[in-house]
Amino acid sequence: MNIYVLLKKTFDTEEKIVVTNGRIEDDGAEFIINPYDEYAVEEAIKQRDEHGGEVTVVTIGDEDSEKQLRTALAMGADKAVLINTEEDLEDGDAFTTTKILEAFFEDKEADLILAGNVAIDEASGQVGPRLAERLGINYVTTITSLEIDGDTAKIDKDVEGDVEKIETSLPLLVTCQQGLNEPRYPSLPGIMKAKKKPLEELEIDDLDLDEDELEPKTKTVDIFLPPEKEAGRVLEGELEDQVKELVSLLRNEAKVL
Amino acid sequence: MSEKILVIGESRDGVLRNVTFEAIAAAKKIKSDAEVVGVLCGNENLESQGQEMVYYGADRVVTVKDDKLASYTSEGYGQAVLAVIEGENPYGIVMGHTAIGKDLTPKIASKLESGLISDAVDIDVDGDEVVFTRPIYSGKAFEKKVVAEGLVFATIRPNNIPSLERDETRTGDVQEKIVEISDLRTVIKEVLRKATDGVDLSEAKVVIAGGRGVKSADGFKPLYELAEVLGGAVGASRGACDADYCDYSLQIGQTGKVVTPDLYIAVGISGAIQHLAGMSNSKVIVAINKDPEANIFNVADYGIVGDLFEIVPILTEEIKKLKA
Ligand SMILES: Cc1cc2nc3c(=O)[nH]c(=O)nc-3n(C[C@H](O)[C@H](O)[C@H](O)COP(=O)(O)OP(=O)(O)OC[C@H]3O[C@@H](n4cnc5c(N)ncnc54)[C@H](O)[C@@H]3O)c2cc1C
Numbered sequence A: 001m002n003i004y005v006l007l008k009k010t011f012d013t014e015e016k017i018v019v020t021n022g023r024i025e026d027d028g029a030e031f032i033i034n035p036y037d038e039y040a041v042e043e044a045i046k047q048r049d050e051h052g053g054e055v056t057v058v059t060i061g062d063e064d065s066e067k068q069l070r071t072a073l074a075m076g077a078d079k080a081v082l083i084n085t086e087e088d089l090e091d092g093d094a095f096t097t098t099k100i101l102e103a104f105f106e107d108k109e110a111d112l113i114l115a116g117n118v119a120i121d122e123a124s125g126q127v128g129p130r131l132a133e134r135l136g137i138n139y140v141t142t143i144t145s146l147e148i149d150g151d152t153a154k155i156d157k158d159v160e161g162d163v164e165k166i167e168t169s170l171p172l173l174v175t176c177q178q179g180l181n182e183p184r185y186p187s188l189p190g191i192m193k194a195k196k197k198p199l200e201e202l203e204i205d206d207l208d209l210d211e212d213e214l215e216p217k218t219k220t221v222d223i224f225l226p227p228e229k230e231a232g233r234v235l236e237g238e239l240e241d242q243v244k245e246l247v248s249l250l251r252n253e254a255k256v257l
Numbered sequence B: 001m002s003e004k005i006l007v008i009g010e011s012r013d014g015v016l017r018n019v020t021f022e023a024i025a026a027a028k029k030i031k032s033d034a035e036v037v038g039v040l041c042g043n044e045n046l047e048s049q050g051q052e053m054v055y056y057g058a059d060r061v062v063t064v065k066d067d068k069l070a071s072y073t074s075e076g077y078g079q080a081v082l083a084v085i086e087g088e089n090p091y092g093i094v095m096g097h098t099a100i101g102k103d104l105t106p107k108i109a110s111k112l113e114s115g116l117i118s119d120a121v122d123i124d125v126d127g128d129e130v131v132f133t134r135p136i137y138s139g140k141a142f143e144k145k146v147v148a149e150g151l152v153f154a155t156i157r158p159n160n161i162p163s164l165e166r167d168e169t170r171t172g173d174v175q176e177k178i179v180e181i182s183d184l185r186t187v188i189k190e191v192l193r194k195a196t197d198g199v200d201l202s203e204a205k206v207v208i209a210g211g212r213g214v215k216s217a218d219g220f221k222p223l224y225e226l227a228e229v230l231g232g233a234v235g236a237s238r239g240a241c242d243a244d245y246c247d248y249s250l251q252i253g254q255t256g257k258v259v260t261p262d263l264y265i266a267v268g269i270s271g272a273i274q275h276l277a278g279m280s281n282s283k284v285i286v287a288i289n290k291d292p293e294a295n296i297f298n299v300a301d302y303g304i305v306g307d308l309f310e311i312v313p314i315l316t317e318e319i320k321k322l323k324a
């Protein structure tokens, strides 16, 4: 099977956000593989081990994205592709990202593409379904189980806690939800091997794209932090009195009762 | 003729979700003089649901009825909605940022090669520009976004943009559009319903959420009692779901539901960032936790440090007294 994973690097979950002049500071921030994309990498490796074939991890990013790609290779992916837009493009949105991926996949004959359900930074959750639509293939979002038999895929899809049992066919794009699997940690031999695995770097020229077609359809005009919350009031005294005080505060101060 | 904004409605068990009405209000915020056109897909009840959308402010409603639309699939709904879009040529489209909205809208935007602003919590008009505010980085920051070119297309987070008052004197056409829906390649074989009855968590005004600190399925009982006196819904952290104290349909957070109630009471929840992503926009947050260092206190307006098994029953009693 010809398997692809879409991977985005994101700020580490615990990273503090600093905004200067309407932009998020990323100097010195720790980056990780978007957690939902880790489920995608893990699932890709499992499906390959079961059905044979190859796992290619693809990211659109900058030269620093190599780190996350190497981690995915160390987990067990076979190849990686970095589409580096740093030199060519200033702005982008989900449309831009999809357009680039569409061009990349044009001649790939992918059987299965795995993406994350959402990227934890910008969190639009658009890229998976958008790409499937452009490629004209089936897609199922927020999956928690995947069984492939020939061209048929049996899937559990999480729908706000309900489980839909879905049957569809390859080629297919899925987006991965927490609960699908437990991503493995890269092993030491895995890390050693990853250094020698192929990592191809492309620019938009290589995909026969030019900047004009990639103009984003939306624009971020400002980024700001939520108003600093006044430190909450931790109540004191006898438990009974604390609860009474809480009820009175909720009624008279917060006015929610 | 005024420009049109389509509002894609969404129902559950034959009843429209509140976010549909909020989306109508959002459409009016985007362009106050626009004609708001509701869009409903399904195989029954569409006429009465359409009427309901009119009561909440839609100028008219287009329905697409087909047995292949009985349950939501991106393929089926995609065909229906795209046919309506083609017929109406709208200025904008609004839908709820729900499981269905998240699944459907990127497909449509991609087909139309348009932008899409997902998960908006606020909308302002600044001159000619419509500015959408949306949380990013798990709610640690917000961004303001505008459409640079083409369709004004957005999904809105439930419970953030108030709907208009229901008004039965409003009138408008509810008209069926015939759309040929082709055979579906993706089939839903079965749905295992977990979601509990009662108040829809993402629309509840009061949410009582339990975490691993609740310690067992039985431990959730006092939370249900509290929810009942407050007319609220019970939710949970991932920790509680993973430990099997409650069902995953109650999960709040990045992986689960995003809620914005007036009052959120976190009981025995530590306050991991993925949990906060689902509730930090709540208007008033109360934390009950025995660990004074727990991160949940950093987002709480009011906190009580102590044993939840002691505190919750007293709280229920006090509120009963108040309501009596
Ligand atoms: C040229 C360019 C410039 C950009 N400039 C900015 C900027 O200035 N500010 C800013 O905030 N953002 C910028 N972006 C990021 C862009 O806005 C988002 O990456 C894009 O909209 C995806 O949306 P999302 O992050 O919400 O991902 P989601 O749609 O939530 O992601 C879902 C899944 O799609 C896949 N995916 C998402 N992004 C990528 C990727 N880059 N590579 C591979 N797979 C991916 C992953 O599997 C992910 O889990 C830029 C992007 C490009 C291409």
Ligand SMILES: Cc1cc2nc3c(=O)[nH]c(=O)nc-3n(C[C@H](O)[C@H](O)[C@H](O)COP(=O)(O)OP(=O)(O)OC[C@H]3O[C@@H](n4cnc5c(N)ncnc54)[C@H](O)[C@@H]3O)c2cc1C
Binding pocket: A035, A036, A178, B210, B211, B212, B213, B214, B236, B237, B238, B239, B240, B251, B252, B253, B254, B255, B256, B267, B268, B269, B270, B271, B272, B273, B274, B275, B278, B288, B289, B290, B291, B294, B306, B307, B308, B309
């Ligand atoms: C990709 C990803 C996505 C995730 N998505 C989500 C999500 O959507 N939602 C979510 O909730 N989590 C999510 N998580 C998990 C999250 O990181 C935390 O593990 C989880 O929220 C912890 O749940 P908890 O607070 O109930 O448990 P714990 O962290 O174990 O906290 C239990 C708390 O209960 C308190 N306590 C114990 N006993 C008592 C008592 N008797 N009285 C009062 N207090 C008591 C303790 O002091 C403690 O603070 C996600 C994680 C990942 C990696």
